[in-house]
Structure formats: C-alpha cells, structure tokens
Amino acid sequence: MPHFLTRRYSKQGLWSLFLMCAFPLHAWTLVMVFRDLSWMAERTNFGDALGGGAYALLFAFVESLVLFLVMTLLGFLVSTAWDQGRRVALVTVLYWIAALWSMIGQLYFLTQFQAPDWLLGFLIQNGHPVRVMYALAFFLVAPTVALPAWFILRSEKAVKFTNSLVERLSLLSAFYLFFDLVGLVFVIVRNVW
Secondary structure, three states, X not given: OOHHHHOOOOHHHHXXXXXXXXXXXXXXXXXXXXXXXXXXXXXXXXXXXXXXXHHHHHHHHHXXXXXXXXXXXXHOOOOOOOOXXXXXXXXXXXXXXXXXXXXXXXXXXXXXXXXXXXXXXXXXHOOOHHHHHHHHHHHHHHHHHHHHHXXXXXXXXXXXXXXXXXXXXXXXXXXXXXXXXXHHHHHHHHHHO
C-alpha cells in the first residue's frame, strides 16, 4: 500500500470502509430489483428479469467502488488526531447518512408523495419559495449529519457501537459482493450464448 494511505488507513480499515460503501447501495438495489422483478418477468420472461437484476448489481458494484474512492479521499480531511477506528467510523456514518437521504429522496418519487396543501400554499405566497425550501431542507438535514458526527468524535461508546455495527454488516455486505459475482457470471454467460 502507498505510504500516504498507510498513515490514514490500515488494510482492514479500507476493507471495512469499502464494505460499508457497498452495503446501502446493494441493499437498496436488491429492494428495487425484487420490486421490479415481477413486472419485468411479465413483460418478457424471467430470464430477462434476472438479467436486469444482474446488470443492476454490477452497476451497484461499480458505484460502490467509485463512492469508496470518494469516501477514502474525504477521509483525508479528518484529523489524524483521532485514531483510525474513529476516523473510519466517522466517514462510514457520514456516508450512511448521505445514502439514507438519497433513499428517502427516491422513495419520495416512487411513492408519488404530494406535499401538504398548507406547505404548498406557504411556498406560493412567499416571495422566495426556492430559498425557503433550501432553508427547510438545511434545518431538516443538518442535525442528522451534525449529531452523529459529534457523537462519534466525542463518545467512545458511539465509536464502539459504530464499529460493532460495521463488523456485523460486513458479513452481509460480503454476501452482496457474492451476488455481484453471480450477476457477473450470469451477464457473461447470457451475452456469450
């Protein structure tokens, strides 16, 4: 491993960070694949539906790699005054929060949720509705980022809890990577024959 990486991360720390970058993406991808499997099979056949799922898993794997690189680079912004376990826990939790908000954003559109009439009326009457929406989003999202980060940086219990959760989810995430391998084999076999 390059020297600049070994000062920040151990091999185990990088592997844990990769698995935690892969976990929410693969979990969400599998939920979406199972959601769409029946209508895809009805549209053509079950093999095509499985092919769509295999491609989705491969895309999730590539996306996991890209996000792992981004989160690794962002980890360089975290002070070396904290030990590696705390730094990896912080980067992992911040990524999970971003992934959770992304899933909530997708659910908003998938469920075709409509904002309450009183909120729409308030935004219409306001002279700057976009600014108000950004302010509301900031006051909603900021505590979900700031509080977990503060707890991880200040509390040893929060670090131990996060690292324990990472250990437990690592096995499941590795299982998702096995699904990626199966998906890759399925795509190769399907495209060769």
